[in-house]
Amino acid sequence: MEASAEKEGAKISCHGARRFLLKRLLFIPLGAIAFATTLYAQGNPAWTEQVYSLSAYPIVSTTVGFLPSLASFSVAEWLAVFLLLFFLGYVVYYIRKMVVNRSERGTTAYRGVAGAVAMLSVVYFCFTFTGGLNYYRYTFTHYTGYEVEEHSVDELEQLCVSLADGLNETRGQLEDDADVFSLEPGDFERYAHLSVEAVQLLAEQYPVLERPLYSTPKPVILSELMSQAGIAGIFVPFTMESNINVNEPLFTLPFTMSHELAHQCGFMREDEANFIAYLACKQIDDPLVRYSGLYSAFTRSISALAKVDPEAASKVRAGLSSEVQRDMEQSSRHYARYDGVIADISTSVNDTYLKANNQADGVGGYGRMVDLLLAEQRATAR
Known part of the structure; x- marks a missing residue:
């Protein structure tokens, strides 16, 4: 009975880890899309200039920058502080969890890395389409x-x-x-x-x-x-x-x-x-x-x-x-x-x-x- 309960618990844990990973995997393609677009932009400056820099970028930059432009202070500065604190908290959380739950260290590390990759994919995607592609446009x-x-x-x-x-x-x-x-x-x-x-x-x-x-x-x-x-x-x-x-x-x-x-x-x-x-x-x-x-x-x-x-x-x-x-x-x-x-x-x-x-x-x-x-x-x- 006890062995059966342990197996059932392991199944639930495995199922939870799989579901956790699947949720994060949904964000990773964003990084792949950004990378593929960057590669294309590198080899096609005319496309970058006409489709992105002259057409999409003015719309994207105005939309993204409108609310921050209304503030008298730097929104980016506070965003940077928040992200730094979040990153430190994220690392501390998973290290502590690995120390406390030794039997699930592998799963915990897996979750931590998967979550980090997902977040980096989102950041990279946002960077690429809010200005990163401009590195590959025509020169001034x-x-x-x-x-x-x-x-x-x-x-x-x-x-x-x-x-x-x-x-x-x-x-x-x-x-x-x-x-x-x-x-x-x-x-x-x-x-x-x-x-x-x-x-x-x-x-x-x-x-x-x-x-x-x-x-x-x-x-x-x-x-x-x-x-x-x-x-x-x-x-x-x-x-x-x-x-x-x-x-x-x-x-x-x-x-x-x-x-x-x-x-x-x-x-x-x-x-x-x-x-x-x-x-x-x-x-x-x-x-x-x-x-x-x-x-x-x-x-x-x-x-x-x-x-x-x-x-x-x-x-x-x-x-x-x-x-x-x-x-x-x-x-x-x-x-x-x-x-x-x-x-x-x-x-x-x-x-x-x-x-x-x-x-x-x-x-x-x-x-x-x-x-x-x-x-x-x-x-x-x-």
Whole structure:
């Protein structure tokens, strides 16, 4: 009788495990669909551009981003905290269950893994169709008409000189003792709206940037953690929000905001988002916004020049106004505070993420903005 009861209990347990697994298996095909679609998009950029980026994405992004856009805080930040706590609770729950019920360790582990795979499949599916496919669309140069070519050192030096002149002129439009580092009350909201206006103005020149909804950039409460990780901003497709690190120097924020808005507009490549942000910042009369775009373009360009001609780079730097040089020194001290293991790990994770999403250069792709700046310079000179 006792043996019969044990067999019956085992049958019930087995049946329960099978039913549990079947429920989770229903979600796993979503991951397979996302993977298959990604593979197809990789080999068919024309399809990705026309069917997804220009047709489906504006509808999906507006639908997903509408409610979060109404909040003054970052919904994505709270979502990230919730998911982290849920993940930790999930792991602790199944470890504890395996310790307590030793006789069912195999079944418990099976359930835990099946549940995790199902959840990851759903997350991957959502990521793919809320923005992930945009990694495989046409590049922004398809719409600018610029051609990225091999460049000479002289061309690069000319670009740096031109940007340095723009920096000096724009910085001169700000007061000499203007505090371009500290964020005062109301500053974030002001520049968040100006960054949206900048991208909207750029969209008049490049209609591919037009959107039914531009979700205004959001400040992140855990900005100190972002600084430790070396993150200035991050676009979260699950909520269509541009999340900004408010610990960054004030004069860098408009560029960062415009960069994340470029992702929101469907251009996920980092070099292109940088270039779009630079072009957007130039659209605004506010000198701090223009300074932000010029500064970011210059720092990347002068770094590229320093690698091939250190003497020329030093000469260009020497021509910067004392105010610009002071800003650069203060900025260097600010970022030096956050060098460390956390920043290195964050960079490695970001590098892996970018390479997994069709950006072979990984974090090195951020610097490829210089190629686009040179292509613009070349096209303008013709």
